[in-house]
Amino acid sequence: MSELLILSITIPLGMALLIAILPRKMPEWAAKALALIGFALPALFSIRVFLAYFKEGDGGFLYQRVVPTGLDQSLGIALRIGVNGISVVLMLLAAIVGLAAGWAAIVSKAERKRTYLVLLLIMVSGLLGIFSTYDIFYLYFFHEVALIPSFIMIAIWGGPNRRPAAMEMTIYLTLGAMVSLAGLIGIYVGSGLGSFDLISLSEHLASNPIATTLGQSLFGILLFGLGILVSLFPFHSWAPRGYTAAPTSVAMLHAGVLKKFGLYTLIQVGLPLLGSAAFRWTDTLTVLALGNIIIIGLITMAQRDLKQMISYASVMHMGYIFLGIATVSMLGAGGAVFLMLAHGLSVAALFHLATAVQHRCRTFNLDEMGGLGKEAPVLCGLFMTAMLASVGLPGFANFWGEFTVFASIWQWKPLILVLALTGIVISAIYGLRAVSRTFFGQPTEAFREIRTRHLVSDIGWAERIPAVILLIALLVFGLIPHWAGNPVEKAVAGIWQKQSDLNITGQRLDVRDAGSLIAPDEANESAPQP
């Protein structure tokens, strides 16, 4: 299986290389075919790995393979390949969204398509890398591999305002990445182990935890660095503008998968290694996450631009995931991972379908649409389904993620749940409003004029496929949540088992049956109020 993991990273990279060195005279379909292979094979491999892990995984890292890099001795860096219950789920997400976004790019009308595909393949390779390594250095490295092409693609193939948007995004995200790198390096240095190996780090830190103050500062650094990457309120302003300007496939991959890097690192690295240092930050994180849900939620309601609305909505949903993390509980972390999977699939579908809407209405402006459902009933059905999935309709994966997070919040602080739940009403309002403005009612003046000049047709098969892939995945995990829940549950249970042995504040922390790391009262004692 570890070969499949390595191949998943290298095949897109290899295809990118092939397309790049292909003589210019070669027809474009050859480049497209190569790209399709580069997107499709990793998806197949990921499904294979996922199924294997589902059968035999115990939550811990399996299919391990260490590829030496020459830095093992000096710095403790090696390409350590392997997946655990959390990363195998997210790797599947990366591969599925990669295939959907890749397909969308192949059939898109982008200029200089070869270069576009090359960059996109590199991005996909980086994304798959993030979730198939357990070496912290490479985790970060793969993130950069995926991030840099996204900047370039936005700046070149983006929509209106792409330059300032790309600029703003670049500055924010690089700042975030730098800060989180500092945090990761801090863990590396603070542990004194001299290795970036996540497994040995967690074993080592279980017996020799990082000093409380240092641990708390490191978690804080990680939290804010990664928070910027995940558009934590109020560091979110890059996201709506960036995604609005980004070409569709990039928005799909960035909002769907790359953004999850920050959350993934918090759950996979921050919580297990720094343990109860996280409690120092839960209050802050809770307030900011509620900002994501309520303030950004209200802002989303005021949006007039469909793509910008979806971007804001995706920022809003990060609030739930952050809240799951803020509970520092098994249930919260598990729900967060489930929601990451679901959100990635649904937001990618929405970005893709919003572009399909734009192709027909020639605008993203909701005030200039209306009545598209008559010409494009299938598009209407797909878009409505994706929107309802993203607002948490049961039957789709998002519901289970949100529900689990809600349950974890109630065990922790009921009042916070009451505040957070206003989000389900807010999201229903903007979601349904977007659907009805776009597809229902009579066409607006502007759209009526467009219709006289252009033929407005329903969504074709080529455009349909990415949406269908994503929606099927959402339905499968929504109807059979056990498939994604089981590996994640085992993995977080494993982490919390180790956590129970942590002994940071001098007193032994009990794992309560409820799944919370320590009782809320104790948490308040051990966490000095900010």
Add this chain to the structure above:
Amino acid sequence: MVSNANILILFLLPLCSAGLIALLLGKSGRIAAGVSIASAAACLIVALRMLSHWDMETVHRTVTWYSMGDLKVTLGFLLNPTAAVLLFVVTFVGFFIHLFAVEYSEHDDARGRFFGGMSIFMFSMTGIVLSSNLIMMFVFWELVGFSSYLLIGHYRERESAANAANKAFIVNRIGDFGFLIGIIAIWAKFGTTDLLALEAMVSADPSKLQTMIGLLLFCGVLGKSAQMPLHVWLPDAMEGPTPVSALIHAATMVAAGVFLMCRVFFLFSADALEWIMWVGVVTAIYSGICAITQKDIKKILAYSTLSQLGYMVAAFAIGTAAAHAGHEYGVGASLFHLTTHAFFKALLFLAAGSIIHATHHEQNIFRMGGLISRMPWTSVCFSLGLLALVGCPGFSGFWSKEGILSLAWEHERPVFYALLAGVGITALYMARLWVTVFLGNPKTEAVGHAKENSWVMVLPLVVLAIYSVFAGWFTPLFPNSTLPILVDSIPHAPESMKVWLPILSFGTMVVGLVLGGLIYKSGGEKDNLETGLPFLYRFIQSKLWFDEIYLFYVQRIQQPIARLLSHIDLLVISGVGMRGIAGGGAGLMGQVLRLLTTGNVHHYVYWFAVGILACVAVVAGLS
């Protein structure tokens, strides 16, 4: 004989039908209708077979669905008397409404989508009825909301239909907000949401009961059963096709809230029940009065539905409180009224649909008139449904209303008088409707040329009319096991009132009917109340300004706040704030880089690489 195969068929057949229609038959309305009806018929047969062989023992089967730490959700099936009654009602009424819809939707371009939505509804409704735990019930609860959204907004090109669909979904979400908190609170407190396990725990230790939990669960009922103050969506929901109004917004889905309460009656404390009872009573009276000034035939019936749901909610609260206090009643009266109401209200809506179909979509009652000679079958069926609704002695509605009234008489005297007044109001608005629609002269040409519809549309009316008349006492109409459940658990009038109570309610009804008949007998195009007492008329028509207040909140408060926040976000957070912060302290680097890169990403990337290298160098030095 409740085999697993039967259960699976009940769950999966409508789902497969919906899936098939969505995937393949969207364009072919005829086949879609066939598939949908076949699945509804098969479900009815399976349900009837299952119920007639059922030995009244509770059947409970579960498998694991989802698990994350302590949160264990099962996929389960729980058949008990309450569920059996509803299963029969849903599959039976559902099938006949499907049958009715075949001809009704004949000229509909989107017939496939319509029947797809109906199948999704049947699937979700069966799910609610048979769910064995609250989380699973919530899943289906939201799914019926979804199918309701789809079907209310069926006529997509109508702006009003789209708005009504959104309103229904959002108002229901507001109710579900509380419902969801309630479910999670129950799970956190009891460690499970399985209905049987919860009942066992509560009966073992009644002190575990919290008023808050009951009220939170009731929030869901407020939304789904459209009780005050979340009732505003139901009248608007009449934008949907009439069979949808009959099935979803009269007979079954809106009753799901009452069913939910009956299913988990043990979770409501006495204090919670007090609140619930008054909400029900107020809704019953308020909506009855609102119905008096409506002109759209479907909206009159919708307000009537609201009012009857209020009766059920009040009856549930009184009965359960009585049961808590050691009396024998329980939820019987509420459930029985739910059942009879499902038959006669579905009938009234279908008959209204038959009229609307025959008059080319005329819905204003003041433009109808004289239909009794033109559509005899429909008129007779409608009249029978009407008599059942107003509680004419002998009709099904009489028995169920008498159960509620006796309950109220014995335990809550003020409620009794309020509900008795409600009987008079019901009679008044129904008399107004009947006189205006069926007597007098037709006001438009389309109404004048109206003809009776074909037997496919009439047959469901006749069947439902039979049930509306006889369902109160004629046992053979029900599968073996269900009617005893109903009949045995209905409260009867106490000895002292045995004679007086029926006389009192009959008298009130007659007064209402006569009053309505006298006011509206002239049958003009104008509402006589409007010309006679314009002030009163306009006051009633305002419906206490609920819609206006909500609209004011949305347009003048919520939306401006959202826009204001959006501007702040644009200007302050991203414009001044974040760049300002980026200017100082830790962000200095970002600022410097920005100066260095002005507009060119490539330069930036080099600087970026240098930065990484520098960091790595620092690390190397440190280690």
